[in-house]
Amino acid sequence: MMRIPDAEHDDLHLGDRALIVCDIDEVVLEFVAPFQAYLIHNGYELRPRSFRLTGNVFALEDGSETAQAEVDRLLEAFFAEQDGWQTPVEAAADSLARLADRADVVFLTAMPPRHRAIRRELLSRHGFDYPMIATEAAKGPAVRALHGERKHPLAFIDDIFINLHSVRAHVSQTLLINLMANESFRALAPHPGEGVEIATGWAHAETLISAHLDRPAA
Ligand SMILES: [Mg+2]
Structure with a gap:
């Protein structure tokens, strides 16, 4: 299994509970x-x-x-x-804070790791105190490395279809949510494909994730 290099992430300590892996640009920060x-x-x-x-x-x-x-x-x-320049996406902090009562939250951003420190500070400034992985590698193997064989529910949120499909290919039981803050580009986006939920915003995403967390383990 892939190992995530230390230079790319904060301290990661997952609890014995569900996991929410969340992209940053266009999902929790406006891009x-x-x-x-x-x-x-x-x-x-x-x-x-x-x-x-x-x-x-x-x-x-x-x-x-x-x-x-x-x-x-x-x-x-x-x-x-x-x-x-970057500001929080509407309702993201409040939704994640509620979800974090029931699940671990980890940010997974496709940004060069050299910008980790500035992004870490920006996230914490806006109340996003969840560990972050910054990597330019594919997201599916990274989520697989995080979640492994655990039976807990897993949700993944991203605006880019290639990332959603990568996670689908590597961790098949994941709840996949397509969320994009920018309305102009969202309107131009191709359909994310089978098995991907399209969230209209954080309220909708939170409802979908909550329902997934309520489901008994397979
Ligand atoms: Mg993004």
Whole structure:
């Protein structure tokens, strides 16, 4: 089984109970809206034309499309300064606090581990005091490494379908929830596929997860 490298995570001590693995960008922290604001600040704009960043970023000065390498550079700079830009997703902190009475919560973010410290501080500032794993590896094996053969209920929340499908492939009994805060990009998203619940927001996600936790172990 995969081991999660120490450099990528906070202290992880799971209790003998259910587990909720939760993405960060677009799930507990706004990403698209603050990144759009960051781009404007730097002379670019992100237009919601399709469900991706690359190809949808343009220079404000002449309207030219921004190349992948420059989008990558802007994204890297944004993550380095995220604490000045990213804000909590509505109702996320309250919903997670209620769910955390019944289940362990672990954040799993597909962000380069070098930005862990700044994100850790930002999360704690907004009351998200749950351990975080920051990794660029696939999410399915990471969830499998966390949960192992335990019989407890498991829920996974993410805005990106490839991550939901990765977890589905590695831990088949997981409740999979697609949640995306940004309405413009949510409207452009492809259907997440079979076996994935689409949550309209945190109230809906909390209802789905609570019902899953109430279910007797298989
Ligand atoms: Mg995300």
